[in-house]
């Protein structure tokens with residue numbers, strides 16, 4: 230047992246699917262003949278009273294009344310998918326875990342992404358940490374990495390978890406705000422806990438507004454251990470790095486999407502998997518031999534610290550891929566239950582004080598969320614045999630036969646396993662010390678790595694952190710909160726503190742709270758993760774048309790985008806057929822757009838393209854929504870492409886002297902600030918697009934390249950993005 234096929238077969242054994250041959254029954258199997266009318270006593274035309282006797286009706290209503298289970302206390306909003314893990318290089322030097330040593334295996338997995346603070350119905354694109362929880366169904370049992378997209382955490386000790394979560398969730402007196410950290414309690418907590426400063430910087434960075442779940446890193450955050458066949462132990466941190474690069478939304482876009490499409494991230498994941506563009510992550514480990522535990526100026530068991538990659542490089546040994554959407558949300562994504570305590574032989578815990586508490590919490594929370602037999606639910610069930618003397622409890626499914634339910638027993642039935650049989654052997658760790666409520670001295674440095682993170686960001690990223698703090702503290706209306714927090718920022722960076730204090734009305738600090746060590750580290754700025762080779766797989770491109778559009782330009786770009794695995798989506802002035810310049814509405818079918826301009830806004834796309842056509846551009850130039858589309862995409866730093874007459878539309882919409890557009894004499898494409906235009910888009914100049922997906926006098930090549938860079942930061946650096 231253990232392959233993806235086995236897990237799928239196991240899941241399938243619990244599935245039913247309505248079809249034309251199935252019939253509605255009660256929960257107990259009796260076929261029903263009507264589920265539309267409650268059994269009642271009528272009198273001719275006069276409707277009469279309903280009968281309590283109607284067990285069918287009562288069952289239907291009573292099942293509905295009990296449909297809801299408690300949502301997760303944190304990470305309530307999420308979405309998941311199935312996939313596989315492949316090991317590319319054995320890590321047998323550090324572990325004897327089968328999943329990390331046997332390169333012939335393919336291990337099935339389920340991955341659930343989530344936001345932390347919002348309730349189940351909240352929006353996907355809020356500023357928040359994202360959960361990245363992976364359940365590997367290994368041959369030796371389930372192994373869960375319950376991680377986040379940020380490598381550190383707010384607190385060092387699990388006992389503080391209820392405090393940070395209470396402080397971040399809606400305030401108790403009025404249940405405001407929903408899914409936001411922008412309020413007094415949260416920032417009061419952050420100030421009162423300087424250990425949270427590092428994570429707060431990450432949460433204010435673009436990491437907290439990802440473009441897609443598929444474009445985020447995942448981190449195990451806590452320090453675990455690996456044990457090899459020789460019995461040697463290494464400390465380890467787990468990493469997942471996305472193939473598509475690490476990309477974010479811009480804040481204005483995230484805010485708008487929260488209203489325009491609250492399911493944006495959910496739909497993005499489903500769409501990519503449905504289109505066969507399977508998201509992939511490299512799986513990596515950072516390891517430190519046990520004997521080197523104390524070699525660093527931070528405690529390697531402190532979850533508020535990263536292990537800087539210059540000191541401890543990430544060794545990529547495997548790959549995960551998501552390749553199947555769920556069959557049903559509730560029984561799979563909602564009922565999946567992760568536990569940091571679920572590990573397999575060859576993997577162990579460390580004394581990380583956050584991890585130790587988590588190991589208690591996850592199991593406990595599943596008991597109140599799902600009930601005592603939650604491990605029997607299909608999504609949580611291991612693929613290897615489960616045999617023990619745990620018994621009974623509500624909703625027990627397994628029927629354990631035989632006379633014994635204890636060990637040892639007179640039949641010697643079901644003894645514990647030996648090491649050779651694959652038993653989990655606890656690492657014989659020597660422990661000695663004073664029983665006290667305290668942590669080691671190295672846990673006391675709370676600022677160095679906050680500086681390390683901030684120092685490592687690019688100018689653009691730094692300005693986004695500043696803007697995020699200005700936004701968040703503006704939502705705090707108690708001066709003690711924003712004043713003290715503005716001061717704290719001076720411990721990290723003076724310009725940051727001054728900018729924020731000035732904006733939010735705090736006292737402007739005149740000097741650094743502590744000297745800047747000026748160190749930077751690899752792996753912290755997300756600009757390092759721009760895709761190695763220009764690629765636009767799954768990038769959503771809006772192609773905007775009105776009656777009279779140029780069919781050749783439209784087709785050439787549409788087809789080329791398809792070849793390059795992008796997702797072109799046609800946006801028309803209406804969703805009923807739109808006719809090209811050379812089409813006749815009474816005889817031709819025209820093009821049926823996927824959406825109209827009001828239905829899907831520019832926020833939902835990575836790039837826009839507008840083909841020419843005299844009539845079409847005349848219509849669009851007089852359409853406020855179309856002009857706004859272009860301006861908004863420009864403001865959100867997206868790639869914009871226009872051919873032929875469409876260049877006029879850009880002239881009207883953007884109107885910025887710094888942005889050069891192609892002129893009538895240009896036969897080569899012009900690219901300026903991520904706007905790619907080709908005015909003289911004679912069919913000859915676009916001819917090659919479809920086959921070679923480049924060329925077209927450079928138009929498509931430039932357009933694709935700009936798109937592959939995710940956003941045109943230069944627009945923002947030169948102050949153009951806020952001017953349209």
Ligand code: HDE
Pocket residue numbers: 301302303304307341342343359360361362375376377382386387388390448449450451532565566567583584586587590591592594595
């Ligand atoms: Fe969690 N966390 N957590 N957490 N966490 C939960 O378990 C908890 C922490 C994370 O998609 C809960 O099943 C404590 C760090 C994810 O189902 C709960 C502490 C990290 C998910 C819980 C932490 C996480 C949870 C609520 C401090 C990143 C969603 C529902 C010691 C490494 C899993 C549930 C899913 C969920 C407790 C801190 C990630 C209450 C006590 C650090 C991704 O048990």
